[in-house]
Amino acid sequence: MTDVKTELPVDPVVRQRRRLSIVWLIPIVATLLAGFLLWRSWSERGPTITINFRTAEGIEVGKTKVKLKAVDIGTVSAVHIAPNRRHVIVSVDMARDATEDLTDRARFWLVKARISAGSVSGLDTLLSGSYIAIDPGPIGGKPQYEFTALETPPVVASDEPGRSYLLHAARLGSIGPGSPIFYHGLTVGEIQGYDLGPNADSVTLHAFVRAPYDQYVHKGSYFWNASGITFATDADGFKVRLESLAAILSGGVAFDTAKEQQGTAIAEDGQDYPLYEDQDAARAAGYSKHINLVTYFQGSVRGLSVGSPVELFGIRIGSVTAISLHLDPIAQQLGVAVHLEVQPERFKVDNARQDRDPTEVIPLLLREGLRTQLRSTSLLTGQLAVALDFFPDAPDVPVQMQGDSFVLPSQAGDIDSITRSVGDIAAKLNRLPLDKIGDALLSTLQSADALVASPELKGSLQSVAQAAGSLQTVMRKLDDGIGPTLKKLPELTASLQQATDRASKALGSINDGYGTNSDFHRSVQRLLGQMTDMTRAIRFLVEFLDEHPEALVRGRAEEGRNR
Numbered sequence: 390m391t392d393v394k395t396e397l398p399v400d401p402v403v404r405q406r407r408r409l410s411i412v413w414l415i416p417i418v419a420t421l422l423a424g425f426l427l428w429r430s431w432s433e434r435g436p437t438i439t440i441n442f443r444t445a446e447g448i449e450v451g452k453t454k455v456k457l458k459a460v461d462i463g464t465v466s467a468v469h470i471a472p473n474r475r476h477v478i479v480s481v482d483m484a485r486d487a488t489e490d491l492t493d494r495a496r497f498w499l500v501k502a503r504i505s506a507g508s509v510s511g512l513d514t515l516l517s518g519s520y521i522a523i524d525p526g527p528i529g530g531k532p533q534y535e536f537t538a539l540e541t542p543p544v545v546a547s548d549e550p551g552r553s554y555l556l557h558a559a560r561l562g563s564i565g566p567g568s569p570i571f572y573h574g575l576t577v578g579e580i581q582g583y584d585l586g587p588n589a590d591s592v593t594l595h596a597f598v599r600a601p602y603d604q605y606v607h608k609g610s611y612f613w614n615a616s617g618i619t620f621a622t623d624a625d626g627f628k629v630r631l632e633s634l635a636a637i638l639s640g641g642v643a644f645d646t647a648k649e650q651q652g653t654a655i656a657e658d659g660q661d662y663p664l665y666e667d668q669d670a671a672r673a674a675g676y677s678k679h680i681n682l683v684t685y686f687q688g689s690v691r692g693l694s695v696g697s698p699v700e701l702f703g704i705r706i707g708s709v710t711a712i713s714l715h716l717d718p719i720a721q722q723l724g725v726a727v728h729l730e731v732q733p734e735r736f737k738v739d740n741a742r743q744d745r746d747p748t749e750v751i752p753l754l755l756r757e758g759l760r761t762q763l764r765s766t767s768l769l770t771g772q773l774a775v776a777l778d779f780f781p782d783a784p785d786v787p788v789q790m791q792g793d794s795f796v797l798p799s800q801a802g803d804i805d806s807i808t809r810s811v812g813d814i815a816a817k818l819n820r821l822p823l824d825k826i827g828d829a830l831l832s833t834l835q836s837a838d839a840l841v842a843s844p845e846l847k848g849s850l851q852s853v854a855q856a857a858g859s860l861q862t863v864m865r866k867l868d869d870g871i872g873p874t875l876k877k878l879p880e881l882t883a884s885l886q887q888a889t890d891r892a893s894k895a896l897g898s899i900n901d902g903y904g905t906n907s908d909f910h911r912s913v914q915r916l917l918g919q920m921t922d923m924t925r926a927i928r929f930l931v932e933f934l935d936e937h938p939e940a941l942v943r944g945r946a947e948e949g950r951n952r
């Protein structure tokens with residue numbers, strides 16, 4: 390029998406493929422996210438720049454930001470001390486979109502709380518901390534990655550619309566960066582900074598006027614120093630002028646345009662202007678025509694200074710430009726030369742040529758008696774002005790020139806006349822023999838005192854008293870009745886006779902001591918006469934000062950001589 394081997398079926402082996410565990414998804418996602426962040430950081434990262442600061446005060450690595458218009462565009466990554474130990478070097482990682490702002494025209498500064506005389510800024514940094522601000526500047530600069538920070542924030546941002554002007558002044562005064570610029574009381578700009586002139590004899594201020602107020606700056610405009618408080622005196626008393634509180638604290642500049650110059654073109658960026666001391670000087674400088682005059686005074690000009698007004702009929706027509714001593718070698722006289730500047734455009738001439746040659750006009754005015762005279766503008770301050778006036782009785786003088794200046798003769802002023810009158814009164818008072826009058830009065834009083842204390846006068850007064858007592862007795866006896874009185878009439882007559890004799894003696898003694906022929910009477914008469922003269926002189930002085938109180942503020946002066 391054949392063995393048949395039957396093979397049993399074998400179970401198939403099923404092999405399963407391994408699947409990725411979900412646990413591996415976390416590190417994969419993390420890796421991808423890190424890669425994305427690295428790529429994004431690399432793609433957004435801009436250049437690293439360095440900024441030089443004087444100190445690192447308020448700057449922290451990893452915290453201090455660089456901001457442009459309150460947007461973060463960089464972060465401080467490192468702070469090092471410079472090799473020369475004079476400043477610190479701050480490294481900043483900038484954003485890629487800030488690359489085009491990093492040019493040689495960019496400016497950096499540290500924003501922190503600042504309190505100055507004219508403003509308060511950066512108060513928000515008290516809570517958020519300091520940050521570095523950037524002003525990219527005008528477009529078109531060259532790429533740059535090393536900068537020096539500003540010590541103070543710039544006054545005006547580079548992208549603010551407006552125009553800049555150059556103001557030239559002899560001195561800076563209280564004006565500085567940030568000082569406001571005023572137009573009709575409105576703050577329309579700021580002073581950006583200043584530079585010294587080539588020879589350090591002047592100052593150039595950089596002024597910025599914001600739009601649209603820059604349209605009011607014409608080529609014919611004028612600027613003046615509006616800092617602090619201005620005190621002025623005139624016939625109406627004291628005047629106080631101030632532009633604003635900010636101008637008092639930090640100085641200020643103001644500008645305006647005269648009506649005659651408002652038709653001129655609008656000033657271009659960078660236009661030059663002089664900066665005048667005050668508004669009056671600026672207005673006077675607006676006149677294009679000037680006539681130079683010179684006059685001479687014999688005597689004191691105390692109270693007259695450069696800038697004092699030149700007036701005609703009480704209206705200002707010019708200013709004093711210079712004052713100096715002058716020696717006339719021919720006349721051997723020392724006087725004061727006063728140079729004047731008159732603006733003929735202040736005159737309104739009807740039906741005549743405004744530009745008439747002064748050489749034609751001045752001879753006519755001199756022929757009419759035109760003279761200069763010192764006059765007081767204030768009794769309190771003693772300030773003087775040069776007045777032009779006409780004196781018909783003045784002699785005619787020819788026109789004289791001193792360089793380019795016309796020579797005008799001077800006339801003794803009212804102040805000089807008052808001074809001479811007061812001097813004459815004082816001289817008369819000085820000539821009075823006050824010492825002798827005092828000695829005579831003292832001698833007379835001593836004689837009177839000796840006479841009063843003499844025993845003769847005392848005896849006479851006692852006799853008078855006794856006589857008065859006797860008279861009283863007589864009157865009482867008369868009251869008792871006429872009858873008893875008649876019986877005692879002889880006795881009463883004898884008593885009355887004795888009283889009369891005693892009274893006569895007393896009166897004779899008094900007459901001898903104080904009568905019209907006595908020394909006492911004559912001394913008293915002389916004293917009364919001298920006191921009458923002195924009283925008359927004093928009364929004349931009081932009346933004169935009552936009419937001319939301004940004489941109290943003037944000193945003595947010698948009699949001037951007209952030129």
